[in-house]
Amino acid sequence: MLTYSFSDTGSDSLYQHLYKCIKNDILARNLRAGEKLPSKRTFAKNLGISVITVENAYAQLISEGYLYSVPKKGFFVSDISMLPSGTAFGQSNLTRSLSDAAERTNMKNPGGKPDHADIEEAPGLASLPSSFIDLTSNQTDIRNFPFSIWAKLVREVLNENQQELVTNPPCGGVWELRSAITRHLKDFRGISVAPEQIIMGAGTEYLYSLLIQLLGFDKTYAVEDPGYRKIARIYEKHKVACRHIPLDESGVCVSALEKSGADVLHLSPSHHFPTGLVTPISRRYELLGWAARAEGRYLIEDDYDSEFRMIGNPIPAMQSIDLSEKVVYINTFTKTLASTVRISYMILPRHLADRFYRELSFYSCTVSNFEQYTLAHFIENGSFEKHINRMRSYYHKKRDLLIQKIRQSELAPHAIIREEDAGLHFILELHTGLSDTEICRRALQKELRIAALSSFYAQMAPGIEHRFIVNYSALPEEQIDEAIRILCEIIT
């Protein structure tokens, strides 16, 4: 049984002491990844401390990625906490180890460097205990996944499509699914494409890697700054040149893009992460113009949460106004269904689809047939549309409630809400003298996780401090009051 002495805790509180002891044991490999920790109750009893103290220490370790919890099973040492053996991490080096943990858990990096608070897809992020409030999570609330209809369709597919289930699909994916998606895109997004232009993949990250192989390792790629950091990391890991292009009030700055020497621009014009900006139609045409001016230039349009636009007419996808075959459109079902359903797709312009089939069709489709057929039926029988409508109204209601509560709270005089009309997050600007890092740190201490806009910039820009990203998609309604109370407490 794990035991620690509490005879000399220095200036640390009991919970801080316990937190450090466990963390050091994890860093020293005395506790191995996957190892189960004592239950909070047993541990508290054995150490002669309160259950709340253990709970707080565990919560902190979870939030930093050292532990993870499995419902009904307990707390385990996280495998994302592995560090190189022999590295001298200890209590004296807290900043360094915190920063490494943050690196691995995509959390705010207190060192001030850009971080990787990947709200869209954050797989390494351990789930927080229910007492924690998480304004960075993209996880689907269990109540929102359409389990009963999904289960029914899985059953039908397993009964009725056995031959199809064991038949190798084309490299681009199961035909029925790609056809269903084309019909959905036409009705829902005004995008007219043929099924053979659609390539299915197990997550957008995998598709990015295919795109690098398709467009070329020798090309220069550009990403938005600020932006969804994971995209830049994927380019970096593939050792291709990657430039960070600043945004102005309309989106990617065309003159900076021109100067950068980039060939391929990766952007999210429907709803930029994290600023929430929607690129207006004029800028869309300017960017298409940039792409058309030279051979080998392309735009990768990441349309990840366009389904959840709250008000107004959706602006046409760049794909749909592209006459020069310059736009690769990417979307995913991880936002609309669940982050754990790994089904995404890209739409290639015809000449790139041709190139794909010529050069890359030896790859097997990465999505299993079972889920492709289930999803195809889900779209075809209208369930997908119903589900999106239900979710949109659910998110709409939650956003309205959250904003209303903020406006009625003591936080109201100190806060401005921005970019709340698209997607599943908005920006909360707080009037405070505290630094962003300090606010995030204090919030974490109070069991609230929130990310600052500034942490998504590669190059710092003026006037971006004190803006925080409120991702409300996974926020339970019953936590709203408490979240506002904590923020109030910190800044007032």
Added chain:
Amino acid sequence: MLTYSFSDTGSDSLYQHLYKCIKNDILARNLRAGEKLPSKRTFAKNLGISVITVENAYAQLISEGYLYSVPKKGFFVSDISMLPSGTAFGQSNLTRSLSDAAERTNMKNPGGKPDHADIEEAPGLASLPSSFIDLTSNQTDIRNFPFSIWAKLVREVLNENQQELVTNPPCGGVWELRSAITRHLKDFRGISVAPEQIIMGAGTEYLYSLLIQLLGFDKTYAVEDPGYRKIARIYEKHKVACRHIPLDESGVCVSALEKSGADVLHLSPSHHFPTGLVTPISRRYELLGWAARAEGRYLIEDDYDSEFRMIGNPIPAMQSIDLSEKVVYINTFTKTLASTVRISYMILPRHLADRFYRELSFYSCTVSNFEQYTLAHFIENGSFEKHINRMRSYYHKKRDLLIQKIRQSELAPHAIIREEDAGLHFILELHTGLSDTEICRRALQKELRIAALSSFYAQMAPGIEHRFIVNYSALPEEQIDEAIRILCEIIT
């Protein structure tokens, strides 16, 4: 309605004429990918020819990848048949277009260049009509997938694991599945590893791409010659240096490997594809020695069908005798369950696992939670072991029957069977004056698809002609006699 004139068929048979007409329309884009062709009966009636003629033309087009069939729905223009617009392919250029079709469908390339007859995973391969006999297919027979137990487990998971299903797993995959795999590997393969060393991925091809990012784009990779061509293609598509190392009678030739300057060797010592060779223990130690002699050297051990070894004690995996953390072990469930279930995994040595979590843990796991939990339960409740045992005995029986029938046939005096004790294919050596290309071509005309060993060599070697790969895993028993009859007809 599609129509063709049969007034001038030249020296072509009716079926050849129809085949060429349709193919030209596909190449000229008059028939678009996804377009449905007339039913055989209707088409025959309209053209005034027999149903058999249409059937033969369709079959030929399917075998070359121009068409694919969907059970109960009909015949469609394949998306793997896309070729660059404007390329002058026509009847006069049959070899060229056949060769391109072969490129895309992983079929025998009659041009004599190495081909990509990917028997392990051949996604682009359109399914042949039932009259065709396919000795290159890896597809699971519908009767062999454990549908009822799988359906039961899916139902249970969807009922009982809802919270887990929507909770983001660690980047390496769902813990329960990785634990179940470690237990299975220990019992079944003598491999002792911790769950955190296991990384799940949507197919081995995806894992290769992760490994390049992990081991380095600046490293030189080596593959076996002959070998499973897709591996070399993946390295080529990632623009990393790739060398082809010849095999001798024990496997990869160590002196050639040494000379090549390679850092990483990709091999399948349990059952080499396509030769069937099993690398003896002495050579395994030599290769481990090679890896140990320099920093940054690694072996990627692809153990893709070790579960189906037919006789004798399985030779220990290189992973299990590796004391220097030099072996990355890769295995897949596409062989044991179905080629359309995209779940594979790799085992990283501890220091590489550390590096993986440090550098690549921002990637989301590419396998959906739903299938990870279902498979975890399938392994844990003993179903997986039962399934493998059942399949092993099924394949054993089929192999015995096939070999017995060959030995009792008129083919016997002209044939030698080699390397029949491991895995799901063996080598059939035929005494004939015909070239390999000619034999494969004649076989295809007679509706039999078979691949020659020589087509898997990057550099031709002496004495490899007239050896053919017989992949019997997907061969229905009722086709055995006919397959032997056709081969007999060709070579006698």
